[in-house]
Amino acid sequence: MTEASNIIDQVVSQEYQYGFSTAIEMETAPIGLSEDIVRFISAKKNEPEWMLNYRLKAYKHWLTMEEPNWQNFNYPPIDFQNIIYYAAPKEKKKLNSLDEVDPELLKTFEKLGISLTEQKRLTGVAVDAVFDSVSIATTFKDQLKEKGVIFCSMSEAVHEHPELVKQYLGSVVPYTDNYFAALNAAVFSDGSFVYIPKGVRCPMELSTYFRINAENTGQFERTLIIADDHSYVSYLEGCTAPMRDENQLHAAVVELVAHTHAEIKYSTVQNWYPGDKDGKGGIYNFVTKRGTCEGDYAKISWTQVETGSAITWKYPSCVLKGNHSNGEFFSVAVTNNAQLADTGTKMIHLGSHTKSRIVSKGISAGKSHNTYRGLVKVAAKATDARNYTQCDSMLIGDRSGAHTFPYIEVANSSAVVEHEASTSKIGEDQIFYCNQRGIGTEEAIGLIVNGFCKEVLNQLPMEFAVEAQKLLAVSLEGSVG
Amino acid sequence: MSLLHQIKEKAAGQATSNELQQHARAVFLSNGIPTRKNEEWKYFSFKPTFDHDLTWVDGANQQLPINTQLHNIKANRLVFVNGQLDIQYSEILDQIPGLIVCSMEEASALHGAIFTQHFGKYASIENESLNALNTAFDPQGSFVYIPKGAVCEYPFFIQHVTTSIDYASFSQLRNLWIIGANASASFIESYESIGSNKCLTNVVSEIAIAENAQVNSYKLQQQQAVAQLNHYTQINQSAHSNVKQITVSMCGEIVRNNLHFKLNGPAADCMLHGLYFTDKKRLVDNHTRVDHVSPHCTSDEKYKGILTDESTAVFNGKIQVHLDAQKTAAYQRNQNILLSDKATINTKPQLEIFADDVKCTHGATIGRLDEKSLFYLRSRGIPEAVAKSMLLKAYAKDITDAIDEPSLTLFIEQFIEANI
Numbered sequence: 073m074t075e076a077s078n079i080i081d082q083v084v085s086q087e088y089q090y091g092f093s094t095a096i097e098m099e100t101a102p103i104g105l106s107e108d109i110v111r112f113i114s115a116k117k118n119e120p121e122w123m124l125n126y127r128l129k130a131y132k133h134w135l136t137m138e139e140p141n142w143q144n145f146n147y148p149p150i151d152f153q154n155i156i157y158y159a160a161p162k163e164k165k166k167l168n169s170l171d172e173v174d175p176e177l178l179k180t181f182e183k184l185g186i187s188l189t190e191q192k193r194l195t196g197v198a199v200d201a202v203f204d205s206v207s208i209a210t211t212f213k214d215q216l217k218e219k220g221v222i223f224c225s226m227s228e229a230v231h232e233h234p235e236l237v238k239q240y241l242g243s244v245v246p247y248t249d250n251y252f253a254a255l256n257a258a259v260f261s262d263g264s265f266v267y268i269p270k271g272v273r274c275p276m277e278l279s280t281y282f283r284i285n286a287e288n289t290g291q292f293e294r295t296l297i298i299a300d301d302h303s304y305v306s307y308l309e310g311c312t313a314p315m316r317d318e319n320q321l322h323a324a325v326v327e328l329v330a331h332t333h334a335e336i337k338y339s340t341v342q343n344w345y346p347g348d349k350d351g352k353g354g355i356y357n358f359v360t361k362r363g364t365c366e367g368d369y370a371k372i373s374w375t376q377v378e379t380g381s382a383i384t385w386k387y388p389s390c391v392l393k394g395n396h397s398n399g400e401f402f403s404v405a406v407t408n409n410a411q412l413a414d415t416g417t418k419m420i421h422l423g424s425h426t427k428s429r430i431v432s433k434g435i436s437a438g439k440s441h442n443t444y445r446g447l448v449k450v451a452a453k454a455t456d457a458r459n460y461t462q463c464d465s466m467l468i469g470d471r472s473g474a475h476t477f478p479y480i481e482v483a484n485s486s487a488v489v490e491h492e493a494s495t496s497k498i499g500e501d502q503i504f505y506c507n508q509r510g511i512g513t514e515e516a517i518g519l520i521v522n523g524f525c526k527e528v529l530n531q532l533p534m535e536f537a538v539e540a541q542k543l544l545a546v547s548l549e550g551s552v553g
Numbered sequence: 554m555s556l557l558h559q560i561k562e563k564a565a566g567q568a569t570s571n572e573l574q575q576h577a578r579a580v581f582l583s584n585g586i587p588t589r590k591n592e593e594w595k596y597f598s599f600k601p602t603f604d605h606d607l608t609w610v611d612g613a614n615q616q617l618p619i620n621t622q623l624h625n626i627k628a629n630r631l632v633f634v635n636g637q638l639d640i641q642y643s644e645i646l647d648q649i650p651g652l653i654v655c656s657m658e659e660a661s662a663l664h665g666a667i668f669t670q671h672f673g674k675y676a677s678i679e680n681e682s683l684n685a686l687n688t689a690f691d692p693q694g695s696f697v698y699i700p701k702g703a704v705c706e707y708p709f710f711i712q713h714v715t716t717s718i719d720y721a722s723f724s725q726l727r728n729l730w731i732i733g734a735n736a737s738a739s740f741i742e743s744y745e746s747i748g749s750n751k752c753l754t755n756v757v758s759e760i761a762i763a764e765n766a767q768v769n770s771y772k773l774q775q776q777q778a779v780a781q782l783n784h785y786t787q788i789n790q791s792a793h794s795n796v797k798q799i800t801v802s803m804c805g806e807i808v809r810n811n812l813h814f815k816l817n818g819p820a821a822d823c824m825l826h827g828l829y830f831t832d833k834k835r836l837v838d839n840h841t842r843v844d845h846v847s848p849h850c851t852s853d854e855k856y857k858g859i860l861t862d863e864s865t866a867v868f869n870g871k872i873q874v875h876l877d878a879q880k881t882a883a884y885q886r887n888q889n890i891l892l893s894d895k896a897t898i899n900t901k902p903q904l905e906i907f908a909d910d911v912k913c914t915h916g917a918t919i920g921r922l923d924e925k926s927l928f929y930l931r932s933r934g935i936p937e938a939v940a941k942s943m944l945l946k947a948y949a950k951d952i953t954d955a956i957d958e959p960s961l962t963l964f965i966e967q968f969i970e971a972n973i
Contacts, residue, residue: 142592452895467909470879476904482919483898485891491902491917497909 088345091315094180094285101158103288107131110258113158117227117261120234130247130257137251144443144475145412147356147383150321157259159286161203180283198223200264200280202293212276221305222267223278226294229265236267240298244327244364244391252323253360256292260325263293268303268334277306277533284313284344284355290321297327299334301367306337308536312380313345317353319382324359332367332394337375339532340388341540344380351410351439354382361388365397368423373400375531377540378413387445389418392426392454399428402528406544407440407472416446416477421457421487432463433525436472443475450487457487465495466524518544556607556723556753557586563609564689573673577688584682596867596899597807597836599683602753602781607723610635610716611693623743623773626960628710629654635716635724636693646707651700654709657727660696667698671731675759676787681811684785687757692727694756697740701733701763708739708769708958713756715780717748728758732766734791739769741961746780746805758786762794764818769797771956776805778833785811792818792847799956802829802837803968814843816850816878827856828952828965830972831864831896838867845878845911854885857952859945859973860896868900870915876907885915890922890948892973942970 101112110131114124139150180203198212200223216223222233229237247257264280284291299305313320322344330336338361347354357380363372374388384407390399401417419428434442442465450457465474474495482489498520506516521544522529529537529544564578586603587594631654632642638656645654653664660668672692678685695711715724732738746752754776762768776782782805790796802808814823829837843852858866868887889898902915922944930940946969953962 465904465906467906467911470877470909472909473905473907475906476902476915478901478903478917480900480917480919481897482889482891483896485894485896485921487891487919489917489919491915493902493904493915495904495906495911495913497911 088315090312090343091345093314094176096161096176096285098286099160100156100286100289103156104153105155105157105259109157113259113261116158117230119230122238123230126241127258130254133247134251134254134258137254139251143385144414144445144477145383145441150356152255154288155290155321156286156288157290157292158261159289180285198276198278200225200278202262202280202282203285215275219272219275220269221272221274222265224265226260226263226265226296229296233265233267236298237265237296240296240327240329244329244362245325245360250360252358253325256294256323256325256360260292260294263295263324265295266297266305266307268299268305270300271302273303274305277308279308279310282309282311284320284322287316288318288320290323293324295324295326297336297338298329299331299336301331302333304335306339306533308339308341308533310341310343312343313355315345315348315353319354319356321356321358326359326361326388328363328372330363330365330367330370330372333369334367335371335373336363337373338363338388339536340376340378341536341543342376342378342380342384343543346380346409346411347382349409351382354411355380357381357384357386359386361386362391363389363399364391365394365399367397368394369396370394371398371400373402373531374417375402375528376404377528377532377543378403378405378415379543382411384413384415387416387418389420390428391420391422392428393422395423396425397423398426401428401430401432402531403432404435404525404528404540404544405433405442406435407437407442409438409440411440413441414443414445416444418447419449419459421448421450421454421459424453424455425457426454427458429459430461430463431527433528434463434465434474435468435521435524436465436474437468439471441473441475443477445477447479447481448489448491450482450484450489452483454484455486457484459487459489461491463493464524465493466521467495467497554606555604556609557603559609560686567690574689577678577685580678581682581685581689584685587682593840593869596865597838599753599781599783599807599809602751605721605751607721607751607753610722610724611637623710623960623964626708626710626741626958628708628741629705630710630712631695632712632714633694633726634714635722636726647705649700649703649705652703653696653698655696657692657694657696657729660729664698667731668696671759671761672729673759675761675789676757676785681785683755683783684757687725687727687755687785690725693725694727695730697730699732699736699738702735703733704736705738708741710741710743712743712745713754715746715752715754715776717746717750717752717779719748719750721751722748723753723755726754726756728756730758730760732760732762732768734763735765736763737767739771739957741771741773741958743773744776744782744784746776748777749779751779751781753781754783756782756784758784760786760788762788762790762796764791764793766791766794768795769957770799771958771961772798772800774800774802774805774808778804778806778835780805781807783809787813787815788823789815789817790821790823793820794818794822796823797955798823798825799952800827800839801965802827802839805835807836807838809838810840812839812841814852816843816845816847816852819847820849821847822851824853824955826854826952826955828949829856829858829866830969831858831866832861832972834863836865836867840869842871842873843883845872845874845881845883848877848879848881850878851882852884855952856887857949858889858898859892859948860889860898861892861973863893863895865897865899868898869903870901871903871905872913872915874906874908874911874913878908879910881908881911881913883911883913887917889919890945891919892921942973945969945973
């Protein structure tokens with residue numbers, strides 16, 4: 073296996089390819105957090121009074137809360153006074169079209185493979201690009217408007233659709249929910265807002281691209297997606313950050329609301345900077361994601377491919393309130409070097425005949441640790457609920473770890489709940505089999521890993537499935553020793 | 554006066570020169586009774602019981618109703634009433650040189666060297682405050698020392714009876730069994746209670762198993778409906794040893810089991826099976842933990858539950874594969890049948906793996922009796938109640954069949970027939 077270890081060494085030392093930073097004139101809030109900073113952010117965005125009050129309430133509540141410590145990893149304490157809570161590229165004047173966007177910014181997104189200019193746009197995908205604390209541009213807005221779909225940045229939504237924001241903001245993840253959700257509610261800067269009206273099938277994939285650029289900043293975006301009766305939307309988020317020696321905090325909140333017969337498909341390809349080989353630097357990805365199936369027959373599906381971040385700590389969840397509603401969670405979490413991931417889902421069955429399915433694949437290489445933590449809860453009134461959970465782990469290297477903490481709480485006898493899990497490593501026999509047929513060790517690992525994750529990758533929209541496969545290969549190539 | 558208050562008074566009143574006891578008292582007093590905020594006690598706490606007015610009893614002469622069925626088993630028999638050995642009912646059949654079977658008091662007085670070498674060395678008290686409480690006072694219970702190479706012909710039948718006839722009571726029990734290299738033995742433990750007042754029994758068992766030894770251990774928990782039991786068992790295994798542990802929880806208001814295995818030597822092998830029945834508003838909580846410290850060890854865990862009425866069952870199985878414990882094979886399953894709409898099951902099959910060349914699987918299922926099977930039986934003229942009990946007996950069969958003592962298997966099957 074020495075040849076294999078050589079290949080590993082080569083590939084593990086591969087650099088994070090999105091690690092560049094953009095030199096652009098920035099406008100930032102003073103460092104630290106206080107009531108004044110909350111007011112500063114709100115004022116920067118010209119927010120109405122009710123929004124400021126919401127932020128202040130959240131901030132006051134945050135002050136009374138303690139940082140959670142039940143997670144299955146340790147991280148050095150975060151100094152919340154040493155973070156810049158607002159950073160935006162300096163605006164010269166009000167933008168009317170894309171041509172007026174700073175070319176430096178356009179170049180940045182070009183380099184990341186996200187084209188904002190009309191001619192090169194990915195066909196059929198509308199993109200909202202978020203650079204540090206603000207949304208730069210949203211494409212295909214007009215086409216979407218024809219159908220009545222609202223797709224804009226959160227700051228725009230606060231001004232243009234206050235009634236919707238007022239009704240839904242915090243309805244799924246209230247600011248009292250947890251420490252980082254409270255922090256987010258107080259200082260959130262931007263994010264995407266989506267509203268799909270009754271009976272509309274969104275004509276294209278919606279997508280948000282998040283980019284952290286400035287130093288010492290934290291990114292706190294907030295996404296809110298509402299699918300009204302009988303509507304459908306597929307949404308994708310992607311993210312990258314430059315390489316820096318300090319850890320940066322990313323504490324986002326995502327809320328989904330699906331009404332009767334509506335379906336929301338939310339996919340994430342997360343590739344924040346994971347830190348270097350020794351675990352120096354990288355993003356702390358502490359995110360609260362939750363969706364509610366408000367109406368009968370509603371469906372929410374989460375798909376995530378987690379390859380980046382020094383620490384990933386998130387549990388995209390579904391609250392199945394409507395009868396016959398359906399929740400799904402598909403996840404691939406890959407950790408390498410010193411990365412840590414504590415991720416999974418919560419499926420709360422409240423309505424009758426609710427169904428949920430969880431497929432989680434964890435791959436740990438190097439010195440990394442990968443944890444699946446999930447909750448399946450069937451309430452006393454949720455008759456005929458059905459859950460199937462599968463969580464598989466693959467270990468690559470003898471210093472990596474794989475952990476599983478599945479909580480199952482059932483209070484109704486008609487429920488059928490199954491949980492299956494396994495842990496294994498890439499068999500030497502499997503690699504030998506491939507080698508024998510002329511497939512190099514490197515490719516063989518890719519083949520085996522892709523096969524291991526296939527169930528989840530198949531859930532991604534086509535364009536991104538290809539990207540995710542490549543990402544997997546880069547994160548893992550040759551890590552077998 | 555609340556039990557907790559009595560314990561504190563007793564600790565203050567009886568000074569001790571024993572360092573272990575001093576340390577245990579300090580740990581208990583600083584940690585207190587674990588509450589539901591503690592992750593290991595997420596679903597219930599003994600706190601309300603400790604606030605109750607229970608009287609601490611140690612030893613009482615009571616006329617015992619003999620459980621005839623189990624008393625037909627030919628065995629080395631030890632009967633303890635509230636922790637005190639009752640010589641009248643106890644007898645030792647195996648005549649093996651070096652074999653020691655006695656009470657804790659006798660062991661510490663007559664076999665001091667062995668006793669101090671093992672006592673309190675296995676069950677941790679640091680994060681287990683009820684263990685600390687148990688260790689804080691003079692131990693009462695069974696002591697078994699099986700010398701190297703001894704093959705015991707008869708099982709050790711250890712019956713612990715707690716009484717709460719005239720008043721609500723609290724008692725503490727302790728078991729220490731040491732099994733020498735190449736020895737072989739089997740144990741049957743039965744936890745019973747007499748009386749209709751509330752009672753709480755806090756038990757700690759330590760079992761140390763040397764190389765190549767073979768141990769079968771069956772635990773029956775059949776206390777009265779008012780009795781509460783907390784049982785912490787620590788089993789440490791050396792290389793190539795083999796242990797089969799089967800826990801059957803049949804009754805009691807609250808039963809909490811902490812079963813910890815530590816596989817210290819390579820190629821140690823353990824099997825931990827369990828069966829639990831809950832009805833009324835009772836609760837059974839099984840917390841198990843298997844530490845795979847050495848390579849080439851296997852563990853096979855299977856817990857099955859049958860829940861009716863408004864009862865609750867908790868299962869938390871943790872398998873921890875330590876660094877370099879390569880070639881570990883660990884299997885874990887938890888299956889539950891809910892027979893009523895108000896029963897609740899909370900299960901958490903948990904894996905923590907720090908080595909890469911391992912095979913670990915775990916699974917949990919929750920469901921009800923298969924309606925098709927029930928229909929099949931009923932369509933052949935079998936009444937519903939009989940059909941149900943047939944199906945439940947079949948469901949429990951892979952656990953009951955693993956018991957090598959036929960009269961014990963029969964006893965459990967008859968229990969299922971009579972009670973469900």
